Amino acid sequence: MGMMNREFRRKKDLLWLLTRKEITLKYKRTVLGILWSLLNPLLFAIVLVIAFKIFMRIQMENYTFFLLSALFPWNWFSASVTMSTGTLIGNVTLIKKIHFPRHFLVLSTILAQLVNLIFALPIIIGFSYFYGKGPGMNWVLTIPILIVIQFFVTTGICLSISLVNAYFRDMEYIIGVAVTMLFWMTPIIYPLNIVPEPYRIYLILNPLTYLITAWRDIFMSNSIDWGSIGISFGSSLIFLVLGVFVFQRFGKRLDEVI
Amino acid sequence: MNSIVEIKDVWKKFPMRREKAGFKEFVVNLPKFLKSSPNSHFWALKGVSFKVKQGECLGIIGKNGAGKSTLLSLILGTIYPTKGDIRVSQKITPLLELGAGFHPDLTGRENILINGVLLGLTKDEVSERMEEIIAFSEIGEFIDMPVRTYSSGMYLRLAFSVAIHTAPELLLIDEILSVGDEAFQKKSKDALLNLINGGVTTLFVSHQMSAVKEICDRAIWLDGGEIRGEGEPERVVEEYLRCPG
Numbered sequence: 001m002g003m004m005n006r007e008f009r010r011k012k013d014l015l016w017l018l019t020r021k022e023i024t025l026k027y028k029r030t031v032l033g034i035l036w037s038l039l040n041p042l043l044f045a046i047v048l049v050i051a052f053k054i055f056m057r058i059q060m061e062n063y064t065f066f067l068l069s070a071l072f073p074w075n076w077f078s079a080s081v082t083m084s085t086g087t088l089i090g091n092v093t094l095i096k097k098i099h100f101p102r103h104f105l106v107l108s109t110i111l112a113q114l115v116n117l118i119f120a121l122p123i124i125i126g127f128s129y130f131y132g133k134g135p136g137m138n139w140v141l142t143i144p145i146l147i148v149i150q151f152f153v154t155t156g157i158c159l160s161i162s163l164v165n166a167y168f169r170d171m172e173y174i175i176g177v178a179v180t181m182l183f184w185m186t187p188i189i190y191p192l193n194i195v196p197e198p199y200r201i202y203l204i205l206n207p208l209t210y211l212i213t214a215w216r217d218i219f220m221s222n223s224i225d226w227g228s229i230g231i232s233f234g235s236s237l238i239f240l241v242l243g244v245f246v247f248q249r250f251g252k253r254l255d256e257v258i
Numbered sequence: 259m260n261s262i263v264e265i266k267d268v269w270k271k272f273p274m275r276r277e278k279a280g281f282k283e284f285v286v287n288l289p290k291f292l293k294s295s296p297n298s299h300f301w302a303l304k305g306v307s308f309k310v311k312q313g314e315c316l317g318i319i320g321k322n323g324a325g326k327s328t329l330l331s332l333i334l335g336t337i338y339p340t341k342g343d344i345r346v347s348q349k350i351t352p353l354l355e356l357g358a359g360f361h362p363d364l365t366g367r368e369n370i371l372i373n374g375v376l377l378g379l380t381k382d383e384v385s386e387r388m389e390e391i392i393a394f395s396e397i398g399e400f401i402d403m404p405v406r407t408y409s410s411g412m413y414l415r416l417a418f419s420v421a422i423h424t425a426p427e428l429l430l431i432d433e434i435l436s437v438g439d440e441a442f443q444k445k446s447k448d449a450l451l452n453l454i455n456g457g458v459t460t461l462f463v464s465h466q467m468s469a470v471k472e473i474c475d476r477a478i479w480l481d482g483g484e485i486r487g488e489g490e491p492e493r494v495v496e497e498y499l500r501c502p503g
Contacts, residue, residue, distance in 0.1 A: 006380065009380050010375060010378070010379070010380045013375050013380050013381035014375045014376065016381075017371060017372045017375055017381065018372070021361065021364065021368075021372060024364070024368070025361065025363055025364070028363050029363070093355065093358045093359075094358060094359050094376075095336065096331075096336055096358075097336065097352065097354055097355045097358035097359075098336070098352065098358055098359050098376050098377070099334050099335040099336055099350060099352075100376050252338045253338075255331075255336060255337045256272060256273060256337075
């Protein structure tokens, strides 16, 4: 029992240290440091707001808030997926010379990106006070649930990507395009209901649609859409199981290819 | 006596692809790929079996390419056997490539922490030993500098110091380590001998026959992926040296 406990503590320490390493290294030798976590998505958001609200004149109340409420959770996903292509191939010596749970490398990449979302929460809370209903008890309940769901789906995808990329570096380029495509195919910068009926089916088939909708519901209107959350959770489990399967099945020959 | 390491009829093959497979090839050959049968391959180990008892120091000798390092990697668990069973019942401390887990941009202290945990300690346990590790490594005030600023000697000294302070139970050593200057070499060798003589189970791969005879209780001679001799280090080393080619 004591041994089990110790091993669990060690694993927890390892995951935490790998995550911290990821965060430290990301901004080492930069002037603004971890502020970039916030600046990066904010600058991107500003460009989108200028393009859609000012140039294209989208007629929507609180468009900036609408955009940010989906963009920050999306950024956690997209940054994790993009980073995960290099997770295994960038740690060759560690993988070949030290025995430790390799999936921790992927998990720590995702957890390190979560910091950005947490940093962005004060901004969302600010918007919510001014343009929404303000944060309420529903937030406390839903945000952890949504973080767990998104962590599952991201983990499933990142486990597969990081491993496949060790075999075929083409994955990096495929992911670059796929993430951009998925960004436009998920209701982030536009609401689902402006999509013409015949095309809506493609968005409805996209599991991220439900996750992003659930994030937006809680941030903008303090409401919990259990239907969306349920679908997100179900699909996240499928992704997670698939990812774990791919990682275990092909991970055993990882040393031969990297 | 309990066996700490049990190797049962272990085979390991490596694929020898002339060209890296492309994505197109992968899709076309997907069924074949899933069955994992590369056209040409190389057997690094061919049916190796042996046991290592608690507290024993086993020397592994043989020519380059005999499969010694593959064997250590299999025991460490970074690669998997193609066939056969490997059972290890103690915490492994590899001294294969010193500083494998170091990151050049992290400070000495940060690297100690993360490597100590990678090598089997909890964070608190590493913190407790931190000063001891720093003192042994003789890094001094550089400990809070990024390790990319270290000389190669300092780098190895720090890595060695972390490894031997992680309470090793099963040591995997690939070649006796010549770490740092003469004084430190003696100090590191003494520290290792202390562990080995103190009852830490050890697997020791070496080309230095005198060291094998001096340190090991038993030796195994690997040749072309098979065990060709086993027993008293003196005798096995003699056989190995007498073998032509």
